[in-house]
Amino acid sequence: MTTQPPQQPGFPQQPGYPPPPLPQKKRSKAKLGCLGCGGILAAAIVIGGIAAAVGSGSGDSSPSAANSAASADSPKATASSKASGAAKTTGSSKTAAPRQSTADAFKAYVKEHESAKTREAVAHVTKVQGADKNNDILDAADIYTDYTGDLLSADTGSAKLLASAFADFQSSRGKASKNGLVTVYNADGDILSNGKY
Structure with a gap:
């Protein structure tokens, strides 16, 4: 039995011998420089951050000094905060009004500005979504109703009236869209129907 010599680079691998090891690649100086810059940046x-944390404290950073200053002012601060809190609660009940939903605003607009058939149709609206968000790229609003018909029913005519009235409603609010679809x-x-607004 003869032994075969190990494989030489450039020659086919001999059966029974493991492949030769690959030579180690050396890192370029540019990569080493980038690693050094990254380390310097991280250290900075x-x-x-440490300097900002140390510099943000007041001249006397002892907790006892801060507690004694807070306790000295606490009776005055407590009395003034109670007085302002009482003023806020009494005033807030008069000024806070519930925000009108989009569906309610739409119904109010239709009742004031649209025809009798459209006013009749708006009574079937249960919810309006997506009317307040416009980006003029692809705006989509949805009007949900309690109609039971489908696309080929008599309810489609009323739905078309609602879509048209919605376009007028959005224009009146200054929210008409270049690419709106209701x-x-x-x-x-x-x-049931759709339309542009």
Whole structure:
């Protein structure tokens, strides 16, 4: 039995011998320089954070001095905060008004500005979504109703009136969109009509 010599670079591998090891790659000076710069940057961030934490305290950082200053002012501060709190609670009950939903605002607009058929149709609106967010790229608003018909029913005509009235409503609020689409749905969530706004 003859032994075969180990494989030489550039020659095919001999059966029974492991492949030769690959030569080690040396790191370039640019990569080593980047690692050094990253370390310097990280050290500067850490030092800056420590300096900011130390510099943010007042001249006397002992907790006892801070507690004694707070306790000296506490009776005055407590009395003034109670007085301002009482003023806030009595005034807030008069000034805080519940925000009107978009569906209610839409119904009020239709009752004031639209035809009798549209006023009749708006009584079926249960919810309006997406009317307040516009980006003029692709705006979509949804009007949900309690209609039971489908796309080929008599309810479709009323849904078209609602879509048209919605476009007028958005224009009156200054929220008309270049690419707005309003969709009117029935009680089951099926589409009755849609239109641009």
